[in-house]
Amino acid sequence: MAALTKEETEALIQEVLEIYPEQARKDRAKHLAVNDQSLEKSNKCITSNRKSLPGTMTIRGCAYAGSKGVVWGPIKDMIHISHGPVGCGQYSRAGRRNYYVGTTGVNAFGTRNFTSDFQEKDIVFGGDKKLAKIMTEIEALFPLHKGISIQSECPIGLIGDDIEAVAKKANKEIGKPVVPVRCEGFRGVSQSLGHHIANDAIRDWVLENRDGDDSFPTTPYDVAVIGDYNIGGDAWASRTLLEEMGLRVVAQWSGDGTIAEMEKTPKVKLNLIHCYRSMNYIARHMEEKYKIPWIEYNFFGPTKIAESLRKIAALFDETIQAGAERVIAKYQAEYEAVIAKYKPRLQGKRVMLYVGGLRPRHVIGAYEDLGMEVVGTGYEFGHNDDYDRTIKEMGNATLIYDDVTGYEFEEFVKRVKPDLIGSGIKEKYIFQKMGIPFRQMHSWDYSGPYHGYDGFAIFARDMDMTLNNPCWKQVNVPWKTADSSKVAVAAGA
Amino acid sequence: MPNVMLKKNTEGKLVFYVPKKDLEEVAESVEFDSPEKWGGEVVLSDGSTYYFEPQPQPDFPVTLRAKRLDSGE
Numbered sequence: 239m240a241a242l243t244k245e246e247t248e249a250l251i252q253e254v255l256e257i258y259p260e261q262a263r264k265d266r267a268k269h270l271a272v273n274d275q276s277l278e279k280s281n282k283c284i285t286s287n288r289k290s291l292p293g294t295m296t297i298r299g300c301a302y303a304g305s306k307g308v309v310w311g312p313i314k315d316m317i318h319i320s321h322g323p324v325g326c327g328q329y330s331r332a333g334r335r336n337y338y339v340g341t342t343g344v345n346a347f348g349t350r351n352f353t354s355d356f357q358e359k360d361i362v363f364g365g366d367k368k369l370a371k372i373m374t375e376i377e378a379l380f381p382l383h384k385g386i387s388i389q390s391e392c393p394i395g396l397i398g399d400d401i402e403a404v405a406k407k408a409n410k411e412i413g414k415p416v417v418p419v420r421c422e423g424f425r426g427v428s429q430s431l432g433h434h435i436a437n438d439a440i441r442d443w444v445l446e447n448r449d450g451d452d453s454f455p456t457t458p459y460d461v462a463v464i465g466d467y468n469i470g471g472d473a474w475a476s477r478t479l480l481e482e483m484g485l486r487v488v489a490q491w492s493g494d495g496t497i498a499e500m501e502k503t504p505k506v507k508l509n510l511i512h513c514y515r516s517m518n519y520i521a522r523h524m525e526e527k528y529k530i531p532w533i534e535y536n537f538f539g540p541t542k543i544a545e546s547l548r549k550i551a552a553l554f555d556e557t558i559q560a561g562a563e564r565v566i567a568k569y570q571a572e573y574e575a576v577i578a579k580y581k582p583r584l585q586g587k588r589v590m591l592y593v594g595g596l597r598p599r600h601v602i603g604a605y606e607d608l609g610m611e612v613v614g615t616g617y618e619f620g621h622n623d624d625y626d627r628t629i630k631e632m633g634n635a636t637l638i639y640d641d642v643t644g645y646e647f648e649e650f651v652k653r654v655k656p657d658l659i660g661s662g663i664k665e666k667y668i669f670q671k672m673g674i675p676f677r678q679m680h681s682w683d684y685s686g687p688y689h690g691y692d693g694f695a696i697f698a699r700d701m702d703m704t705l706n707n708p709c710w711k712q713v714n715v716p717w718k719t720a721d722s723s724k725v726a727v728a729a730g731a
Numbered sequence: 732m733p734n735v736m737l738k739k740n741t742e743g744k745l746v747f748y749v750p751k752k753d754l755e756e757v758a759e760s761v762e763f764d765s766p767e768k769w770g771g772e773v774v775l776s777d778g779s780t781y782y783f784e785p786q787p788q789p790d791f792p793v794t795l796r797a798k799r800l801d802s803g804e
């Protein structure tokens with residue numbers, strides 16, 4: 239199917255909006271846009287980071303999810319207490335596939351769920367005593383943990399518990415960092431504020447721990463990888479490239495990360511940011527306080543990898559620059575073979591994305607390396623600075639949707655008819671039932687890594703495996719039968 | 732009076748960042764820009780103007796309070 243023109247895309251947005259009551263239509267209109275590469279700033283065309291409309295299906299999470307689930311959770315040698323009722327932690331436990339090395343329950347705790355399991359009496363009388371007791375128990379039962387974080391769930395803020403005081407006391411008692419995080423789910427409009435709160439907690443309770451302590455031997459090539467959560471091993475596939483070019487990765491935030499690495503980060507020479515959305519706050523803080531510059535990079539697909547390696551290397555001396563070229567040359571035969579194999583099978587296929595964090599823009603290059611085209615993209619919880627960075631990556635007249643509702647997404651898909659959709663578990667089965675190949679782009683659909691050259695090979699294979707799977711020919715959906723035009727109109731009405 | 736994080740980009744231009752607004756802009760002009768006296772009116776590439784109390788040039792990156800001039804804030 240030919241690409242939609244700018245006018246057609248605009249008309250499509252109008253048509254989809256029609257079903258809403260007036261107020262909702264006005265609000266949602268601000269979140270849907272046709273991409274125009276000539277724009278410098280996204281606020282001219284799209285509004286983001288606003289409260290979702292009641293009554294529409296949003297896919298967003300809460301601030302607790304942003305802090306416990308994203309930023310803090312993967313720090314493997316700390317115990318993260320989901321403070322409050324049991325459900326918030328239990329239903330999100332181990333779902334994010336942040337791989338780590340260690341013995342779970344002994345010196346690593348990534349997939350374990352620790353909770354204060356609030357009962358009615360804790361709500362009525364307060365949970366501070368219980369929290370203090372939990373921490374003493376943790377120290378006795380899991381002596382190899384390196385610290386505790388307290389991840390507040392909604393009730394903590396509502397009943398006004400003083401978790402900071404409990405944390406300070408526990409810190410004296412056990413002699414390890416204890417970090418209270420005020421990430422109650424009701425704060426903010428999405429998980430995004432949770433990232434910010436988590437970053438602030440790192441700033442206030444962790445980063446300064448080794449100020450004035452120079453016992454850690456540094457080199458001119460020390461860097462930290464920030465905002466890589468090691469989904470399916472992503473951070474490992476990234477880290478090897480950096481190390482091969484001669485850099486020393488001192489810290490990994492936070493996939494397969496440790497608190498010691500976080501404490502050492504203020505000693506590095508450069509912070510490398512992969513997920514800008516969730517970690518830019520701390521990078522900006524370190525830039526101001528420790529004068530550590532930071533840059534964003536993108537390790538999806540060979541074009542962007544080479545671009546990023548060169549961009550990183552340009553900030554170091556010639557040995558690193560030569561190192562970057564060496565790394566690119568080393569993997570060239572490998573990635574060219576991947577492209578040679580999969581491009582003919584994927585060429586010209588059109589993709590629609592709807593994810594969070596960095597992926598709505600970062601993976602575009604990887605698809606393009608395979609000859610595919612991204613025709614629609616959007617963020618669950620992006621801000622305008624994310625969309626600023628997206629406009630240039632997307633083609634003209636493509637669709638951009640912010641905090642897209644279930645209804646809008648379905649209608650867009652029916653009309654744009656992409657060959658592949660990349661989004662999350664909540665969207666997966668709807669679109670599969672509509673007969674459209676689908677990949678989960680949060681968890682890599684239980685595959686991965688997708689970062690780095692190693693990851694690209696897996697990415698290409700997965701896309702081919704999904705898109706060209708013979709099962710799609712067996713699915714009969716109304717608009718793929720002979721008289722499809724009529725049905726499409728009926729479906730839109 | 733927003734808090735503004737200021738830094739120099741690789742081209743040596745001043746970059747303006749207002750965390751609460753996700754506003755990230757390059758400054759087109761700075762009224763006073765010498766080591767002894769820095770500040771005054773700062774015009775951003777999107778046309779908006781901010782005012783900083785003139786002061787000795789700070790050590791960038793740094794967070795300073797600014798007054799927004801063109802919106803009557």
Ligand code: SF4
Pocket residue numbers: 300301302303326390391392393422423424
């Ligand atoms: S919104 Fe509150 S209750 Fe719901 S998961 Fe988040 S922290 Fe838990």
